[in-house]
Each structure stands twice: as structure tokens, then as C-alpha cells.
Amino acid sequence: MTRAAVLAGFGTCLPARLVTNEELAARVGRTDAWIRARTGIERRYFAPEGTSTADLATGAGAQALKCSGVPQADTVVLATVTPDRPCRAVAPVVASGLGLHQAAAYDVSAGFGGFLYGLATAAGLIGCGAAERALVIGADTLSRRLDPADRPTAVSYGDGAGAVLLRAGEPDEPGALGPVSLGSDGEGTGAVSVRDGDDTGTAPAGTAPAGTAPGHRPGRWAVRENRRAFWLGVQRMAQSAQCVLDRAGWPAGDVSHLVTHQANHRIVERLADELGIPRERGICNISEVGNTATASLPLTLGHAHAARLPKPGDRVLLTAFGGGLTWGATVLTWPAIDRD
Structure with missing residues (x-):
């Protein structure tokens, strides 16, 4: 089985x-x-x-x-x-x-x-x-x-x-993950990067620049993006998304909701355009939480569930992109899960 x-x-x-x-x-x-x-x-x-x-x-x-x-x-x-x-x-x-x-x-x-x-x-x-x-x-x-x-x-x-x-x-029940597409490109690593990597959540007293939040560590400000990130993100997510749509046998027009990594509102809209999915089918929470990096996709899913945006049986396309470069996509039919 x-x-x-x-x-x-x-x-x-x-x-x-x-x-x-x-x-x-x-x-x-x-x-x-x-x-x-x-x-x-x-x-x-x-x-x-x-x-x-x-x-x-x-x-x-x-x-x-x-x-x-x-x-x-x-x-x-x-x-x-x-x-x-x-x-x-x-x-x-x-x-x-x-x-x-x-x-x-x-x-x-x-x-x-x-x-x-x-x-x-x-x-x-x-x-x-x-x-x-x-x-x-x-x-x-x-x-x-x-x-x-x-x-x-x-x-x-x-x-x-x-x-x-x-x-x-079972593969045919609502909520089952469908085809998955993953990819990477180490030559594009400079488009999005976080240099250095040690943080315990506490900064020594008096070491953070004026105006920054408590807990920020000296010399750890290292998130960098360049202008290629936007276009690479759109291209790679579109490529990966189209791959899983083809493997699932779903025309883009049948996608009920598009859930992407929330980098900014423009990348979500442009990706929808590239795939031929109406922009209003994109689920976006970036206005409320910003770009939450790896948490972006599951946060959006959780907020969508709480707001009852997808209905049971809706076809949902998930895709994300980030430093590495890495990207991926998958599809699922939205399950019936009670809210607390």
C-alpha cells in the first residue's frame, strides 16, 4: 500500500x-x-x-x-x-x-x-x-x-x-502532499545571504548600536539581498511551481490559492502573473508580519487556516525561494481541519 x-x-x-x-x-x-x-x-x-x-x-x-x-x-x-x-x-x-x-x-x-x-x-x-x-x-x-x-x-x-x-x-485523501519539486543553484548564492551565524538571543550590555532592539548582537547584522533576488525568485518559483502542476495534472487556472514565501507583495503578484493565476488567489500576510524567512510559508498557512480562507477541497499551490539559492514547490487539496 x-x-x-x-x-x-x-x-x-x-x-x-x-x-x-x-x-x-x-x-x-x-x-x-x-x-x-x-x-x-x-x-x-x-x-x-x-x-x-x-x-x-x-x-x-x-x-x-x-x-x-x-x-x-x-x-x-x-x-x-x-x-x-x-x-x-x-x-x-x-x-x-x-x-x-x-x-x-x-x-x-x-x-x-x-x-x-x-x-x-x-x-x-x-x-x-x-x-x-x-x-x-x-x-x-x-x-x-x-x-x-x-x-x-x-x-x-x-x-x-x-x-x-x-x-x-492515503495519497488520494484531502491534505495529502502531491508532487514535490526542489532545486538549488550555488552560483547564485550572493543574491540572498546571511553571513556569520552565532546568536543566543542576548547581547552584552552596551554593545548594540543606538536605536536597535534589545538582544541584537554586535557585528551580527549580515542579511544581504541584491537586485537579482527578485527576478531569480520569480523565475525559480515559477519553474518549480509549473513542474508540480504538470505532474499533478492541474491547469494553473484550477489553482484555488497560491501560497508563496512572503518576501514582499510585488514578488507574490509577479509570480501569479507568470503562472497565469489571478492575483486575488494569492494568500498574503506580509502586511501583518513582514518577511519572516523560513517561517514565512507555514505562518501564511496557519493564518489562512485561522481565517478560513481555503475551503475543504480547494486546490492549493505552495512555493518558496531563498538564499543558497534554493527553491521548491508542492500541491495539495485543502483538508477539513477544525479551528481551535
């Missing part, structure tokens, strides 16, 4: 500190209107001092387990570009915090496309019988690695975590 990974629960977690455009505009010498026009963002959340990537991931994971109706998982896969330490992995800490003792747990580092890579690996474990219930989480705290002087990135990123619970099921 063929086994499939079936979506069974959603979870989200945003840190406590709300950061408005007005606060950032004063720092970067721009206005709220400039930030909105460039990014589509109105607000985002920064993790306060003492709040780690593991903390946010645990919060999202707990929600996903509860939403699934069975608070158990034998596997935890965590996608992040901001692990709390270079070594140890974050996933075992999250598993322990959730009471999932002795669960298989590991991190995935695949840029902002990492959540889709995590979904694919978890689905493979379920498919081969190595897992029955897998918790897949995307979590990041990139606010601690922003250069306050770099306007495009300083106003774009926020922190957060999103999670889904996958269970073993």
Missing part, C-alpha cells in the same frame, strides 16, 4: 514585540508610506531579549500538535537560517520542550526555502514507513542579524514560527 504524508494540523507563534513602520522609518530616514509602497509591510514582530528561535518553534509546534487532535509526533523537522547556536541542533530542544522525548529530530538548512525541504524530507520518512506523525516547523529570528543602515532589509524582516503536523495516510 502506498503511504502519503497528510496535512493534519497548523500552528503559529509570533514574538511579543510589535514593531511598526513608524518606529523603523525614523531609524532609516524614510516614511511609513515609503516602506508600504516598497514592501507592502505595515508591521512586523521582533523577538525580545531572551526569546530564542527554539522558543518560537516550540510555541508553533505546540499549536500544531493541539490542532491535529493527537498531541503526539515521532519526528520533528525544523527549518531555520537562525539556529540559536552553530551546534547543537534546535529541533531536539524543541522536541524535548514539547514532551516528544526520544523523537527523531533534526534541523534543515536550505535558506528561506527550507520549510519546503523540510516538508519533502518528512513526507519521505512517512512514505517509507520511518515515521507516522511528523512535526515540520519553520522558525527564524532574523531581526538580530539586520544592518540598521541597510534600508531594504532593515524594514523588511520580522521574526516568527509556523508549523504543520503531517500524518501517514
Whole structure:
């Protein structure tokens, strides 16, 4: 019997500190209107001092387990570009915090496309019988690695975590992940990058530049994007998305909802245009949370579920892109999952 990974629960977690455009505009010498026009963002959340990537991931994971109706998982896969330490992995800490003792747990580092890579690996474990219930989480705290002087990135990123619970099921049931397409291009690594990599969530007193949030570490502001990122993101996501649509036998016009990595509102619209999907079918939460990196896709899914945007039976296309370069896509038919 063929086994499939079936979506069974959603979870989200945003840190406590709300950061408005007005606060950032004063720092970067721009206005709220400039930030909105460039990014589509109105607000985002920064993790306060003492709040780690593991903390946010645990919060999202707990929600996903509860939403699934069975608070158990034998596997935890965590996608992040901001692990709390270079070594140890974050996933075992999250598993322990959730009471999932002795669960298989590991991190995935695949840029902002990492959540889709995590979904694919978890689905493979379920498919081969190595897992029955897998918790897949995307979590990041990139606010601690922003250069306050770099306007495009300083106003774009926020922190957060999103999670889904996958269970073993049948390939033809609602929620089953369909075809998956993944890709990478190391020659494009400079388009989006986060240099350096150690952050425990606490900065030594007096070392952060004036005006930055507590918890930011000196010399760690390293998120960089160049102008190629926008076009590469559109091209690679469109390529990957078309691949899974073709393999699933879905015409683009049959896609009910497009869910993408939320880099900015323009990339979501342009991708919809490239695929021939009406823009209004794109689900976007970037105005409320900013670009949350690896957490972007699962956060959007969780918020869409909470808002009851997709209806059971809707055809949903997921795609993401990030530094590496990495990208990916998959499809599913939206399942009926109760909201808390």
C-alpha cells in the first residue's frame, strides 16, 4: 500500500514585540508610506531579549500538535537560517520542550526555502514507513542579524514560527502532499545571504548600536539581498511551481490559492502573473508580519487556516525561494481541519 504524508494540523507563534513602520522609518530616514509602497509591510514582530528561535518553534509546534487532535509526533523537522547556536541542533530542544522525548529530530538548512525541504524530507520518512506523525516547523529570528543602515532589509524582516503536523495516510485523501519539486543553484548564492551565524538571543550590555532592539548582537547584522533576488525568485518559483502542476495534472487556472514565501507583495503578484493565476488567489500576510524567512510559508498557512480562507477541497499551490539559492514547490487539496 502506498503511504502519503497528510496535512493534519497548523500552528503559529509570533514574538511579543510589535514593531511598526513608524518606529523603523525614523531609524532609516524614510516614511511609513515609503516602506508600504516598497514592501507592502505595515508591521512586523521582533523577538525580545531572551526569546530564542527554539522558543518560537516550540510555541508553533505546540499549536500544531493541539490542532491535529493527537498531541503526539515521532519526528520533528525544523527549518531555520537562525539556529540559536552553530551546534547543537534546535529541533531536539524543541522536541524535548514539547514532551516528544526520544523523537527523531533534526534541523534543515536550505535558506528561506527550507520549510519546503523540510516538508519533502518528512513526507519521505512517512512514505517509507520511518515515521507516522511528523512535526515540520519553520522558525527564524532574523531581526538580530539586520544592518540598521541597510534600508531594504532593515524594514523588511520580522521574526516568527509556523508549523504543520503531517500524518501517514492515503495519497488520494484531502491534505495529502502531491508532487514535490526542489532545486538549488550555488552560483547564485550572493543574491540572498546571511553571513556569520552565532546568536543566543542576548547581547552584552552596551554593545548594540543606538536605536536597535534589545538582544541584537554586535557585528551580527549580515542579511544581504541584491537586485537579482527578485527576478531569480520569480523565475525559480515559477519553474518549480509549473513542474508540480504538470505532474499533478492541474491547469494553473484550477489553482484555488497560491501560497508563496512572503518576501514582499510585488514578488507574490509577479509570480501569479507568470503562472497565469489571478492575483486575488494569492494568500498574503506580509502586511501583518513582514518577511519572516523560513517561517514565512507555514505562518501564511496557519493564518489562512485561522481565517478560513481555503475551503475543504480547494486546490492549493505552495512555493518558496531563498538564499543558497534554493527553491521548491508542492500541491495539495485543502483538508477539513477544525479551528481551535
